[in-house]
Every structure is written in structure tokens, then in C-alpha cells.
Amino acid sequence: MIVAGPMVARELESGTYKLAWTQSVTPARWLLAKLAVPAVAVLAGGSLLSAVYTWTWSAVPHELLPGQLWYHSFDMLGPAPVAGALAGIGLGAVAGLLVRRTTGAMAAVLVGYGLLGFALGRLRPRLIPPWTETTPEMPGLAGDDAWRFERGIITRAGERLAEPDCGIGVAPARCLAEHDADRWYLDYHPASHLWPLEWAEAGILLAVAALAGAAALRLVRRPLP
Structure with a gap:
């Protein structure tokens, strides 16, 4: 080329x-x-x-x-x-x-x-629009053959924060509390x-x-x- x-x-x-x-x-x-x-x-x-x-x-x-x-x-x-x-x-x-x-x-x-x-x-x-999964527990970035490309939290006001800076060793539940968030989200593409x-x-x-x-x-x- x-x-x-x-x-x-x-x-x-x-x-x-x-x-x-x-x-x-x-x-x-x-x-x-x-x-x-x-x-x-x-x-x-x-x-x-x-x-x-x-x-x-x-x-x-x-x-x-x-x-x-x-x-x-x-x-x-x-x-x-x-x-x-x-x-x-x-x-x-x-x-x-x-x-x-x-x-x-x-x-x-x-x-x-x-x-x-x-x-x-x-x-x-x-x-193309990805699929989004929300969960109270921090989702993993590895596992099946889905392309899991972004993880973060959703605040109570509905704002998405990708990979929030919670510090090393901070528990996921505490990370949610520090950012006034109530759940995690995961954006991914399935193999389809x-x-x-x-x-x-x-x-x-x-x-x-x-x-x-x-x-x-x-x-x-x-x-x-």
C-alpha cells in the first residue's frame, strides 16, 4: 500500500x-x-x-x-x-x-x-453500541471471549466514572462509597x-x-x- x-x-x-x-x-x-x-x-x-x-x-x-x-x-x-x-x-x-x-x-x-x-x-x-452490564460488585475484565474494554462506576446522580482512582488495596464497596456511587458498569462487545x-x-x-x-x-x- x-x-x-x-x-x-x-x-x-x-x-x-x-x-x-x-x-x-x-x-x-x-x-x-x-x-x-x-x-x-x-x-x-x-x-x-x-x-x-x-x-x-x-x-x-x-x-x-x-x-x-x-x-x-x-x-x-x-x-x-x-x-x-x-x-x-x-x-x-x-x-x-x-x-x-x-x-x-x-x-x-x-x-x-x-x-x-x-x-x-x-x-x-x-x-457500534456496546452492551453494558451493571452490578453491585466490581466486574472482572477477563473471562469469556467478550471484549471487555471499559469498567467504571455509576454515581447516584447517574454519572459514569471510568476506572475511578480509589487507591491501591481499597475494597470495591468502599470505592463506591467514596464516589457516592451505587453500582459498577462494564462496557463490552460479545463475540457476535x-x-x-x-x-x-x-x-x-x-x-x-x-x-x-x-x-x-x-x-x-x-x-x-
């Missing part, structure tokens, strides 16, 4: 794009031709790899794959990784057109894609939320890919030296 940026930037840096543009090839068509090969490769290869990984993950008993619960393998399962690679191609094209230097474009797309991945990692638990989360994230990544592609087509129409 990172090849799109250097591929575009290299031609702009060397000036070889001028030859294509003087042979009745429009800038937009030139850019689409440059991105077509990596896009097809990503769709074909990425879909195959994701399908094989998903099948293997589903077929092998999970007790033979310690630490590989569904939310640990999220980035390799289903449509999200393929959509992410397409987003990377779009971001690479934008980086190449803006930076116009091969090394700089590669660095820019790596930083941009890293920031996108970080943001999605933070947003992922809230892409895997595919809704996958498609929600894939939708965001495809939107990023589309926006980046539109931005690249707009940028390539600007006058270039």
Missing part, C-alpha cells in the same frame, strides 16, 4: 510524467493508471490473505491459539484490512502529489497511515459483534480511500513545474 506514494512522487521528482502528459494522456488518467495496479493487487492479494487467515482462525480451536481472541485478531480478519490497504493507497497518492519526493512521500504516508490506525484503534470500541465492527471499520476506511482518491484527482489537475 505504501508504494503508491513513492510511485507517484518518483515520476513527479524526475519529470517523466511530462512525457505521458504530452501524449494526449490527461493528468487524471495518468494518475488512475498509476494507482490501478496497486489497487488491483491489494484487492486480490489482500482479500485472499484475509480470507485464508479468517478461515484458519475460524477452523482452528481457539484453545490452540492462546491470546488470539477475536478482538486480538481484528486487524487481520474480514474486510477491514483490505479496506485499510485501499485507504493506504489513497493516502499514498495524496502524499506523493503533495511532497513530490520519493523518500518524503514514503515517510508521509507511513505517518499518515499510522495516525489513521491509531485513531481507529481508539474509536473501535464505540463504532465481530462482523458488525469489521464492517463498520471497513466502511470508514473505504470512505477515507474515496476521499483521498478524490483529493488526489483534484491535486493532480493543478499546474505542475
